[in-house]
Amino acid sequence: MIIYRATKKQFVTDVFNNTIADNIDEAFYEHLGRHTSPNEVRSWQNSMQYMSRVVNTPELPDDTGVAIEYQIPLTAKRVDFIVSGLNSQKREQLVIIELKQWENAEPTPKPGVVVTKFQHGKAEVAHPSYQAWSYAYMLQNYNMTIQERGVDICPCAYLHNYAPDGMINGKLYEDYVVKAPVFLKNDAARLQDYILRYVRYCSPEDVLWKIDNGKLRPSKQLADSLTSMLRGNEEFMMLDDQKVVYESAVYLAEKAQQGKKQVLIVEGGPGTGKSVLAINLLVNLTAEGIASQYVTKNSAPRAVYSVKLSGSFKKTYIDNLFVGSGTFTETMPDTMGALIVDEAHRLNLKSGLFSNKGENQIKEIIKTARFSVFFVDDCQRIHMKDIGSVQSIKQYAEEMGADVHLEHLSSQFRCNGSDGFLSWLDNALQIRETANIRLTAEDYDFRIYDSPTEMFEEVKRRNQANNKSRVVAGYCWDWNSKQNHAAYDIVIPQFGFRKQWNFNSNEPWLIGEKSIDQIGCIHTCQGLELDYVGVIVGPDLTYKNNRVVTDGFKRSPNDQSLKGFKAMVRKNPTEALQSADAIIKNTYRTLMTRGMKGCYVYFCDKALAEHFRELMAEKPSKEPTVRIEPVVNDDVKYIDFLPVYSMKAACGYFGEGEDYSELGWIRVEGMGKLNRNMFVVQACGHSMEPRINDGDFCVFRINPAGSRQGKIMLVQHRNYYDADNAGAYSIKEYSSVKSYDEFGSWQHEKIELKPLNRDYNSIIITPEDGDEFQVVGELVGVL
Known part of the structure; x- marks a missing residue:
């Protein structure tokens, strides 16, 4: 995820206009649903002045790509500054720059570690060269777009307030400085030369966008x-x-x-x-x-x-x-x-x-x-x-x-690398109050299900990829299958849900080939990790009077975690209830953080489910948020209401094919001024989750002029089949690869229609498809 992305020209303009820090902070809020700290805003304000002077040279093309605060996949770490373009051999190139406002540092006897001063005092930290080099390593190893396109990465560090002292870039840290050079207070010209050595031309494609939206290598466990x-x-x-x-x-x-x-x-x-x-x-x-x-x-x-x-x-x-x-x-x-x-x-x-x-x-x-x-x-x-x-x-x-x-x-490598999700979870469980009171889809794939069966089936579907997804539950159900192997343990009768605990397995539950059908508990998953985890939150955790309430008496007597709890209640009820409260909340916190890619939850207590939903950025509604009107007055058409078409009808009508009539009209608000070039279709399937969900009503604008790169489009492709829509119609993210001749003319080598859900495959359109492919409209927003 890139917080700020622009051309070199736009970046220099933003710095000149003194809006760069505000622009980055607003982008930060847009992506993550929260503002960053005042200290970080001040550091942007300061450091970007220096970087603007470095890149503001006519030798670096105006359309060279600039990215600020790129989150490294599968971690919570962010690269400070990236310059992208083509090198002298016309190969795609990234220069990543770790920015520091340090004025001095001290050596340590530990390889790659120095001591520097922060507001809270001195602390040992990784040497800036090691930091930049390790970030480059992570990018190279986890981003498949970088690997497939052969993008070269050159890391370095820029300490623009640090006077030369012979230590930070001296013999003691030579092994790391060789991998990622350090540029100090008087080295702006040297850093500029370093960037120009690797970036000489702008790329005809938006390399940074491709990397930011590229596929990731499967994460290691x-x-x-x-x-x-x-x-x-x-x-x-x-x-x-x-x-x-x-x-x-x-x-x-x-x-x-x-x-x-x-x-x-x-x-x-x-x-x-x-x-x-x-x-x-x-x-x-x-x-x-x-x-x-x-x-x-x-x-x-x-x-x-x-x-x-x-x-x-x-x-x-x-x-x-x-x-x-x-x-x-x-x-x-x-x-x-x-x-x-x-x-x-x-x-x-x-x-x-x-x-x-x-x-x-x-x-x-x-x-x-x-x-x-x-x-x-x-x-x-x-x-x-x-x-x-x-x-x-x-x-x-x-x-x-x-x-x-x-x-x-503090570095986060689970839960999509999201520190935000962990803080949000602590806040939602009322373990501790945090600033993260809202969870966004970009933080982490967290979903709440109204049925344990639906949740279980979704985790089971995820497990088909690599046998690394499981369902776990709070220990609120007796271990009946211990005595009777045919008996069921976790039974939720209103949904016909019946499963066994995993304890009778002959092999470790986490890696067993058939253990997906069994439910794990805290004792079989603590200390281990999964790709996707499903969690059944039992009746020991509820929500009453605006408080998350625990009840140790709802735990199964088979569970040893609260052994002695009842006796303790008789002797010291306050201490017993406090201890049980911490254990129950910690248990669910641990269960909900086992998934590297996603966590899906079913709450036995509906009030608790609603509490969690209230803390999500997009609160699901119990009633439809849009209503199709069969007929509306002419004086409100394209002013307050837009026509609704089936996907086939939209592709036929607006693609200048067959003349289909609308299904009705929908009131549209929050999409700006409406006009006759706009219409609504209902999405089908899961390929564009989490941005577009199955059944969402999407507002489109008839194919506008300008670049389509990275935009979500409604397209028709008669030579291909889209499983989501059972036909030749798609809502997908548009990406094209162009080739240029010696006169600067270009043509499409291929068009890739990309799903946002990585469980789906792209649709590749080639030049041979010709008239069998057409773009119908660009997404304006989702109702």
């Missing part, structure tokens, strides 16, 4: 990459705070082998890459000769990893690398060089099946290893016995005489 990682291959690029945390952990691990015990606590929410970092540390510390193990309380990730690694490594090797948190009750001090604890919020006081072994899992881990790192999220505590909070780990580590270090992860 940790479980699928384990074998390669254990063999020493780098499968995941570490960005920004990930890089800092990783290098800090390696540094402390090496330091601990020769001296005082070191403990690192890494706090991070869902999808911030905690597990990826943990596996990377396991691999690299082991390679350095530091005896290391990966530790989790939850057995589900270990079971999945074991299956994925079987056949490539011996079982004894796998079992020695991946162990449970109750393994260390009787181990001697400093037996291990490093213990890497994932999902540390799930650690318990006691170990063993009956919780009768050991003293304290946190203390036993710290005792066993010279270096221990705890990856923790306090908001994923989902069991009464969970003790692994940031505060408790810090307290125990200090009591045991260890040096304690705290780091934080």
Whole structure:
């Protein structure tokens, strides 16, 4: 997603008119439904003045593309500035520029990490060259348009307030500066030369638009990459705070082998890459000769990893690398060089099946290893016995005489890379108040279903692509199938919905070939990720008197998460209810953040469903928002009302084919001044979701003059079949590839009619189709 896109000429004009920061902020609001921070607006105001002077040269064509704040696919990270065009060999080229307002920085002993000053004080951050290079790597590896078109990417960093000091671009960071040069306070001319070295001509096509709307490579999942990682291959690029945390952990691990015990606590929410970092540390510390193990309380990730690694490594090797948190009750001090604890919020006081072994899992881990790192999220505590909070780990580590270090992860790699969705979810569940009170379609594919059957079938359809989508539920239904394998567990009778829990599976539910028909719970998916997750929110979570209300008594007695809750209510009801409230909300927060691409939800409580809908940018209405009138007075036609046609009729009538009559008239508001060149058709199918949904009424303008590139058009294509519309008519995004001769004349090489829903295929129109293809109208808006 690009926040601001323009030509070089327009960008320079916006800066000259002193509107650039406002323009970017308005575009930010348009895309994300919220304004950014005043600090970021001020940084745009400042940095864009410098960039305008750099690109404002006659040697760089006026139509050269400029993009500001491009969000890297599948992450929450944004590239500050991009220049696009053609190089001297007429190849498509991007120059990406990481902008910094730093005035100075200090070196660290950690590769690719420096210290600089922010408003809140000094902090360790990734070196600007590493940052720019890693962003380029992510773009190159995840954007299929860049790969297919062979677009070259050249990264660099521009620190326009930083006086030369021989450090930031010196020998210490030479490996990274070679990959992405650093330009400092007096280097505007050098940066200009760098850009001109790679961008000499403007492209006849809008390269930035194609990249922004291009297909993405399927996102990697940790479980699928384990074998390669254990063999020493780098499968995941570490960005920004990930890089800092990783290098800090390696540094402390090496330091601990020769001296005082070191403990690192890494706090991070869902999808911030905690597990990826943990596996990377396991691999690299082991390679350095530091005896290391990966530790989790939850057995589900270990079971999945074991299956994925079987056949490539011996079982004894796998079992020695991946162990449970109750393994260390009787181990001697400093037996291990490093213990890497994932999902540390799930650690318990006691170990063993009956919780009768050991003293304290946190203390036993710290005792066993010279270096221990705890990856923790306090908001994923989902069991009464969970003790692994940031505060408790810090307290125990200090009591045991260890040096304690705290780091934080914020980079988002799940939920479409949307920090906005996570903040919105916290606000919707009333876990904490956030500024994200509205969710937009661009944030994340989040849908609310009125039927669990419809939701389940949609997730099942998504699962057909790669077996990486599942449905989960709150533990509000008894495990009947444990005793009777033919019995059903999750039963919602008014919809005829009947499913079993997944516990009787012979293979890990997350990767089982047939487990899509079973429902998972928090215990079988925490610490793991899916492409799409469906969530059934049970009666333990409701909405009353403007509050999200939890009820621990609605949980199944088979669920161990609230074991002891009823006894606690009798002794201390306030503490018991508060504890249950946190566990239930954390459970659903965790379930709803398992999906990398989408989350579909059915709420048993209708009031809660309506509460969530109220917080979505486009609130679904219970009644139709438009009404077709069979007849209206002539004096309101094309003033307040537009004619409605079937898609076939519109293509026949406005395409100057057969003369079809209208189906009726619809009142149209909010589309500007109406005229006789405008009409309405009803969309069919799901190919243009989320912008156009099945059944939406769409206002079109008869094919206007000018470029159609990137616009949504109504077209007819007699040689092709559109499954959505069961015929030769389509509403699709228009994209064309043109070729030019030596005289500057052009012709279409092909026209691509692109769906917005990636589950559908494009329709390719070639020059041979000739009169069998015509554009009828351009989308004005959706009623």
